[in-house]
Amino acid sequence: MASYTQPCDARVLGRVLGPKAGGHMATIKLTEKSLEKFPLPVDVAQAYAWDTEVTGFGAVIGKTGVITFVARGRVAGKGERTKVKIGIAGRADGRTDNRVWNVGLARQAAKEILGSLAAGENPNAEKRARLDGPTLRDGLELHVSNMRADNCSQSSIDTITSEVEARLGRWLDRPLVELRGSDLRAIHAKITAEGKKHLANRIVRHVSAVWNTLDNASDDGLPGKNPARKVKRHAYVPRRKVIEDLPAWYAKVQTLSPVRRDLQLFALCTGMRDHAACHVRWEHVDLDRGLLFVPRPKGGEKRAFTLPLAPGVVRMLRARREENGILFAPYGGDHGWAFPSLSRKGAEVGSRTHGRDESAPIATVIPVAESKERRRDPATGKMALYLPGLHTLRRTFLTVATEIGISELDRHVLANHAFGTANVNATYIAQSLDHLAGCAARIEAALWDRMGAKPRAPTKGRRSRPGRARR
Structure with a gap:
């Protein structure tokens, strides 16, 4: 001009x-x-x-x-x-x-x-x-406080906290109403360009949830409209990935440390979600009755449930508890975790670091932090996925259950999926634990048959080194 x-x-x-x-x-x-x-x-x-x-x-x-x-x-x-x-x-x-x-x-x-x-x-x-309006950080803290009051699971709280802080860091201390639809569209597009469509959609949902929490916190509400309404999210496409070659998968599992091996087999034969499987505690396991209580699954305490365990899983857990006492004895035991590991901070007992300085801080016992298995690729020298995450095993569990004739309702309950409004009849049915235990046993038998192996417990008294946490 x-x-x-x-x-x-x-x-x-x-x-x-x-x-x-x-x-x-x-x-x-x-x-x-x-x-x-x-x-x-x-x-x-x-x-x-x-x-x-x-x-x-x-x-x-x-x-x-x-x-x-x-x-x-x-x-x-x-x-x-x-x-x-x-x-x-x-x-x-x-x-x-x-x-x-x-x-x-x-x-x-x-x-x-x-x-x-x-x-x-x-x-x-x-x-x-x-x-002078409330910032995104203010809204996030209030929303997380409400989630805790509603007894939402810690994994859900960790997810929204870590993802908002990582992806919306420069907005945290700015008034939330400054975040416009065009800004959120640009953030959504950037994450999508990284090949992370699911994360891009979650960030928009996080912003929408935080906005609604602040908007409902006062009589006047926030000025303007929720910016998430201005973002077109990616259509939901269910992930269909399952373990196609179970014998090959089983062979790889046998190369893992005893704890991580058993975690993989446990997840496959129970269909449990990643966080719930990694955080199983002995006080919630009744090996005599073959039951596992899950106090805070996805959805929080209101979705707590009792899961019947198949016979092979029970035998594996008995052996796991005994072996944990041996492997983690130098660290005060497994601290109640069924699948323990050592934190990255601190020296491992018997390591060179500990040998040089016996006063060095000792690694602490925590639950397995990362369930995906990665190995270095000899061709590229880079870390590559060796085994998929536990959610792939969950899909495999439900797929095999379908193929052997387990009813939809039984699969629904074993997976602890929420009932939708279209499935009202299902809310009137309450299967007995004995019935569900029979279903779990049939699924486990089918899985072992397809792996071409038989369930076995770790060798009694086996000496091995505990695994380090992976993040």
Whole structure:
């Protein structure tokens, strides 16, 4: 856009712009050319040019030639007259697409602002509220507090906390209402470009949940609309991956440490979710009755359930408890974890570090932190996936259960899936634990048959080194 070098006083301004100009205001059709020819004000600080095409859309011309696009109108239902700044010509202020403001873009923005005014919304009031409104961090803390009050699982709390902090870090200490739909769309697109569609959708859901929590926390709510409503999420496509070659999978499992080997077999033969399987504690296991109580599964304490264990799983857990006492004796035992490991911090008893300095901090016992198995690829020298995560085993468990004729309702209960509103009849049925135990035994037998092996417990008294935590 050309600079302005011809200052004019108000009388000259009127002669240049014609009969619709008066004093320091003019009504013309705003175009790039008409603004280039617009004279600079001399005897006033600013001149106004209002558009003939969109009533309420205008440009403010300063003495230095800077043009600021604005929209002006009344807030419906309140009667107050307000003027809203759109942007400065030739600059990208406030835009996320890096395009500079011109007449066409400003006119479109003006239409949206005037539409908000007609709907009774004052964008300036929203801007004022943004200056001291609650931040994303405030909303996240309140939302997590509500999740704890609702007894949501720790894994759900950890997920939203870690993902929001990692992906929305620069927004954490800014007022949440400053996060616009265009900003969230850009974040969603960036994560998608990394090949992480599920994560991209989760980030949008996190923002929506935090916004709704803050919006419901006060009578007046938050100004503006939830930015998540402006983002088109990826359609849900169920992951169908299962273990196709169970004998090959079983052969790889046998190369793992005893604890991690048993964790893989336990997950396959129970169909439990990753976090619940890794965090099994002995006080929740009744080996005599063959039952496992899961106190805080996905969905929190209100979804707690008792899972019948197949015979092979019970035998494996008996041996696991005995062997844990041997492997983790130098660390005070397994600390109640069925599948323990050692933290990365601290020295392992018997290691070179511990041998050099017996006063060095000893590694602590924690549950297995990472269930996926990775090995270094000889061809590339990089770490590669050796065995899939436990959720793939969960899908395999349910697939085999279907193929051997376990009913949908029995599979539903064994997997602890929530009942949808379309499955009302299922909520009237309560299978006995004996019946479900029989189903679990049939599924376990089918899995071992397809692995081409027989269930076996670790050798009694086997000496081995405990595994380190993997993150």
